Amino acid sequence: AxxxxxxxxxxxxxxxxxxxxxxxxxxxxxxxxxxxxxxxxxxxxxxxxxxxxxxxxxxxxxxxxxxxxxxxxxxxxxxxxxxxxxxxxxxxxxxxxxxxxxxxxxxxxxxxxxxxVKIINGQPITGHEFGRYFEDYVDMFNSDSGPRACDLIEATHRAYDNNFIGQLKDKYTQEMSALMVDRPFHGRRQLTTQSTDLIDSLKSEFGFRKRSTAESAVRELTDQLCRTLEAAFRQIYEENENRRLTATNDKVTELVTQFKLDIGCHIRPGDYLSDHTLGKIIDTKKEFMINLFDAFAVQDTDQCAEHKRRLLTQLESEEMLFKSNNSRAVRELITQYESIITACKAQYDQKMNELFEDEDKFYPNETLDTLSADILSTLADELIQADVGTEVVPIEPYRQALDTYVRDKYRNYREINRRRADNDRSAMGVVLGNLTKLYEDALNDWIQLTDTEDRQLYLDESRHIRTRIVSENKSIYRQRLDLMELNALFDDMEREMLDVFAEEVEKRHTLLARLADKVIQWYFNEIDIKYGDRRYIRPDTLADIHESLVAAAVARFAIERGHITMDKFTEFIGKTLQPVYNKVVEKNNQNASALTAIGIDLGTTNSCVAYFKPGKTAQSGAIKVCRNQHGVGNSDVTPSCVEYRDNGEVVVGEKAKDNLLANRQNIIYSAKRLIGRPFNDPDVTRYRQYWPFDVVDMGDGAAGVEVEVDGESRQLLPEEVSADVLRKMKEVAERDIGHAVIDAVITVPAYFTDAQREATRGAGIMAGLNVLSIINEPTAAALAYKLDRFEDTGSRTVLIYDFGGGTFDVAILRLSMGEVRVLAVGGDNHLGGDDLDNNIIDHCLREFYAQTGVMVDKNTVEGDRAFRGLKDKCEREKWRLSEMTSATITVDNIADGHDLVVELTRTEFETLNMDLFDRTMDCVTNTLAGVNEGAGMSPDEIDDIVLVGGSTYIPYVKDMIRRYFNGRQPSQTVNPMLAVAEGAALKAAILAGGQAHLQSQLRVLDVTPHTLGVKIKGNVMSRIIPAQSPVNGKPHRKRYTTVAKNQPTIEVEVYEGEDDVATNNTLLGKFVVMDIPPGEAGDQDVDVMFCVNDDGILKVRATVLSQGTSEEYEVQEYKSGRLSPEELLRRRH
Structure with a gap:
């Protein structure tokens, strides 16, 4: 307690x-x-x-x-x-x-x-204070007398007062330290006064708050307080002195640094000051720094006197350094100016000497004055650029010294120039005479070599020669050449030579008239030789004969052309012989015999043949379609179906088709879908699942078929199968016509590739035909449409919609009185009536599986036979749906004793094939968009729509066409099944001579369906003939360069397709251009020329321009499965 x-x-x-x-x-x-x-x-x-x-x-x-x-x-x-x-x-x-x-x-x-927190007497106490209490108690208990009760109370008071003294000391220290916060130090008197006042205040506070009451204890505690505070003051005083010394030293350093910075601001790098100016600046800054130090030391002037002397010494040292540096900079500037003026004088002498380096060189006085002044101006600019802009060392005296030097030296150069000018005047009179003679000779040479009669061309050449002579000699004689005098001499000579020109023109007139008579007489003799005993030559052959005779005439009579250029002479021969040729053609047409040529529509599903049957006059007659031997049903067409039997027997047409179930692996149909295609083509893979016969790789990547004949396997290219179909069509035509037929025109889809066209031509050759031409099916259909409109004078735009058994074509043509121009073609070689049949077959198999749970396995003999039967039924019922709204497809015992019975409505048929129908209209839309080089054409701009192909009999197709063309009905003037063959027959009659008179009235201008180009560096497709380009026999060229140093050869790879990556397109062929001269990459240019003939077949020529050598190549070597010409003839029968 x-x-x-x-x-x-x-x-x-x-x-x-x-x-x-x-x-x-x-x-x-x-x-x-x-x-x-x-x-x-x-x-x-x-x-x-x-x-x-x-x-x-x-x-x-x-x-x-x-x-x-x-x-x-x-x-x-x-x-x-x-x-x-x-x-x-x-x-x-x-x-x-x-x-x-x-x-x-x-x-x-x-x-x-x-x-x-520890509490004593209601007050918190620190650990240090608690220690004081504890010490007092320990001292008291350790005394000899021992503690009494009153002593314990006194001891408590004493402990409290001792602790209080400690608190007052801490308070003294804190308040004295607070005085030092805002100042680095205090003056001694000020510090002592503040300490005395604070100690008196703390003593009074102790007397008021102490606990001890004994007088002796109070005195002792008061003395203890005074000693404690005095000790604290001595410590603060000593600390203040140390801070004063440190601050004073720092101040001296600061003022010296500030002095250097201030002077440095007045003397920046590149500044130059006079000694007087620099002295004034330094004195002002020194005085300013002393004043700053005095203000700093105002409270303890005596204690800071030594520091002030040290400050003055350091400032004077820095002053000497600044003055020394300034003097050295001025001396260096003077040396720099003197070096520059010396260099300028040397440059003037060098540049003036360069002007007179050529011993014959001189200048007009005004020009020489200008040149000297320009040199002086340039040198003066260099001197001005070196001027630092100080009045201590001005630049003007140096500039005046340079002017004086140049003025004195220029007098010497002026005299040298005068002497040279006098010597040159006499020499240039001889030069003008020589140039005039050169002009006369050049103009005379041109007169002797030219074949022109145009006086203006003479004057143009005269100006050209003048310009060339002046240009060649102006760089030699420069200002020495008096152009006005020279032109006057040229004018006189031009008038004299004009008379010579008139005389030469008259001589050429006489020469060409004699030569024309001679050439025409020779041409008639050669034509007679070509005819021999014949009265008629086919128009295309006659045209080739004419072209060869024109070329022969150019070569034969070139030596007699005089000075006419070869180009002009070639043009002269052509113009001279054209009227003669026209007369020969007219007479030839009059003698045209009744030679019969046929047109064959080689279709995927069916084929058809027709010919032109003459009338009583040359201008009358009609196209007749040949009927096959069956004479019933669709007897105008023959199924493109070939059966290979033992002993070499080949059956084509209805008999082969009827025997599908009995000899499935040896009966080939839809060969057109394989022709010209590689074995790994995705569409070939898709077709194989529907075909009973074997499709094989012929060993070079080409797709072929395999049959078993006489117990052995035999592989056939698709064109060999097509040759058998064509041979059959030839027989049908010969039976109808009554005599043998050789000449034929064969049609192909417009979207056929170059390889497929070549393969079709090869099929015709193997069939024993002379293939007059390969034409596009839509173009043939357009000719059939045109047959009754040869006399029409108007122009009509026609769209051909050709939906056949294996392919789909669309073409837009413009028909005028004498021309059938193809504007654009499109299509899909993988879309046809066979695909409609396949969709029906798949639908029936799905329905059969849903009804019975039995899957027909086409890999078994029974399953394949059932599949063939189903295909035949589906094809027949598809035709029935064109007449009726529903059909029933039945196959007895198709699998496991189950019969297949599937009801198929016309609506279901349309739904099954909706995506195929839509694909045909996408082709129509894209083809319309491609007209006019991509500008496009609207459906309303089409005048007539012509439907071709068996699939166009489908009612939905007709309705779809009507809707697309805003309700317009397709043309009814052509038979969709026969139009292609009829148009091909007309083309054949024209080419063979039966309708030769139409040759001049009917010009067919087709287009290329695909882009043609070559592969260049980076596997990029470089386009040479864009898709939809006219097939007019005109070459398309593009120039390429070598890509490597000393490149000896270039391999030209020809591709067909629209992909920017070359190898994603179809490779048509490749050949190598040899013997390229060595040189850097890009030095040698190679001109690549593409030309597509009337059959749509490509020829390529590459020419090394620097050598004039060329490689001409008909693209064929790398077409998959392509047979050589020798092999085609060997297989011909």
Whole structure:
């Protein structure tokens, strides 16, 4: 119990907290490890009861009353490892239980939230102050007399006062330190005065708040306070002195640095100052720095005197350095100016000497004055650029010195120039005479060599020669050449030579008239030789004969052309012989015999043949379609179906088709879908699942078929199968006409590639035909449409929609009185009536599986036979649906004893094939968009729509066409099944002579369906003939360069297709251009020429321009499966 200031006794615990730990606790139950178990154990130990001795109970109560809080912690054993000799103190060697509890105990022991501030007499006390209390109590208890009750109270007061003295010292230190915060140091007097005032204040505060009352104790404590504060003052005073010295030294350094910076601001690099100016600047800055130091040391002037002297010494040292540097810079500038003026003088002499380096060179006086002035101006600019702009060393005297030097030197150069000019005047008179003679000779040479009669061309050549002579000699004689005098001499000579020109023109007139008569006489003789005993020659052959005779005439009579150029002479021969040729053609047409040529529509599903049957006059007659031997049904067409039997027997047409079920593997149909295609073509793979015959790789990547004849396998190219079909059509025509037929025109889809066209031509040759031409099916259909309109004078735009058995074509043509011009073609070689049949077959098989759960296996003999029967039924019922709204497809015992019975409505048929119908209209849209080089054409601009092909009989197709063309009906003037053959027959009659008179009235201009080009560096497709380009026999050229140094050869790879990556297109062929001259990459140019003939077949020529050598090549070597001409003739029968 402690008496407080109010006289009452306050009860408080002597101690705040007691925390102890019992280690290696092993008695677990009921006391668990940690603070909770320890608290239970502590409560058990400190519990009091009546059985305990009085002293034991008092002890337990005393312990609880002595502490505000008592806690105990039970710590487990660390484990056996802790007692092992190998224990190194690592926690990892101790038990997990021990490590966890150590962590919890540490957090409990060191927890700021549970530490309370010590309170004595109601005031918080620091640890240091508590120590003072403790020392006073210890001293008192250690005294000899021992403490009394009153001594304990006094000791408490004494401890309080001692602690209070410490607090006053701390307060003194804090307030004195606060005075030093805003200033680096204080003056001694000021510091002493402030300390005295503060000490007096603190002594008064101590006298008021002290607790001790004994006089001796008060005196002792007061003396102790004074000694403590004086000691604190001495420490602050000493610290202030140290700060003063440091601040003063720093100030000196700062002012010297500032002095250098300020002077440096006035003397930047490149500045030049006079000694007077620099001295004034330095004196001003020195005075300013001294004043700043005096203001700094105003409170302790005497103590800072030595520092001021040191400041003056350092400033004077820096002053000497600045003045020395400035003087050196001025001297260097003078040396620099003198060096520049010397160099300028040398440059003037060098440049003027260069003007007169050529011993014959001279200048007009005005020009020489200008040149000298320009040189001087340039040098003066260099001198001005070197001027630093200081008045200490001005540039003007140096400029005047340069002017004086140039003026003196220029007099010498002026005299040299005068002497040279006098010498040149006499020499140039001879030069003008020579140039005039050169002009006369050149103009005379041109007159002798030219073949023109145009006086204006003579004057143009005269101007050209003048310009050339002046240009060649102006660079030689330059200003020495008097152009006005020279032109006057040229004018006189031009008038004289004009008479010579007129005389030469007259001579050429006489020469050409004689030569024309001679050439015409020779031409008639050669034509007679070509005719021999014949009265008629085919028009195309006659045209070739004429072209060859024109070329022969050019070569034969070239030596007699005089001075006419070869180009002009060739043109002269052509114009001279054209009227003669026209008369020969007219007579030839009159003698045209009734030779019969046929037109063959070689179709995927069916083929047809027709010919022109003459009338009573040459201009009358009609196209007749030949009927096959069956004479029933669609007897105008023959199925493109070929059966190969033993002993070499080949059956074509209805008989082969009717025998499909009996000899499935040896009956080939739809060969047109294979012709000219590689074996790995995705569409070939798709077709194979519907064909019963075997499709094989012919060994070079080409697709072919395999049949078994006479017990052996035989492989055939598709064109060999097509040859058998063509041979059959030839027989049909010969039976109808009554005599043998050789000449024929064969049609192909417009979208056929170059390889497919070549293969078709080869099929015709093997069939024993002379193939007059290969024409596009839509073009042939257009000719059939045109047949009754030869006299029409108007122009009509016609769209051909050709939906055949294996291909689809669309073409847009413009028909005028004498011309059929193809504007654009499009199509899909993988779309035809066969695809409609295949969709019906797939539908029936799905329905059959849904009805019976049985899948027809086409890989078995029975399944394949059933599949063939189903195909035949589907094809027949497809035709029936064009007349009726529904059909029933039935096949008895198709699989496992089940019959196939599928009802198919016209609507279901249309739905099954809707995507195929839509694809045809996409082709129509794209083709319309491609007209006029991509400008496009609307459906309303089409005058007539012509339907071709068996699939156009489908009602939905007709309705689809009507809707697309805004309700307009397709033309009814041509038979869709026969139009192509009829048009081909007309073309054949014209080419063979039966309708030769139409040759001049009907010009067919087709287009290329695909882009043609070559592969260049980077596997890029370089386009030479774009798709939809006219087939007019005109060459298309593009120039390429070598890509490597000393490149000896170039391999030209020809591709067909629209992809920018060359190898993604179809490779038509390749050849090598040899003997390219060596040189850097890009030095040698190679001109590549493409030309497509009337059959749509490509020829290529590559020419090395620097050599004039060329390689001409008909693209054929690399067309898959292509037979050589020799092999075609060998297989011909």
């Amino acid at each position: 402690v008496e407080n200031s109010a006289g009452s006794v306050a009860h408080s615990m002597p101690f705040q907290d007691l925390l102890f730990m019992i280690r290696d606790w092993r008695q677990r139950p009921p006391h668990v490890y940690g603070v909770n178990g320890g608290q239970n154990y502590l409560n058990t130990r400190l519990e009091t009861n009546a059985r305990q001795h009085e002293a034991a109970r008092n002890t337990r109560r005393f312990i609880r009353q002595s502490f505000a809080n008592i806690q105990c912690y039970l710590m487990p054993d660390p484990g056996d490892n802790a007692q092992s000799p190998e224990f190194i103190g690592s926690p990892n060697q101790l038990s997990d239980d021990f490590n966890t509890n150590v962590k919890d105990f540490s957090n409990l022991f060191v927890n700021p939230d549970t530490i309370n």
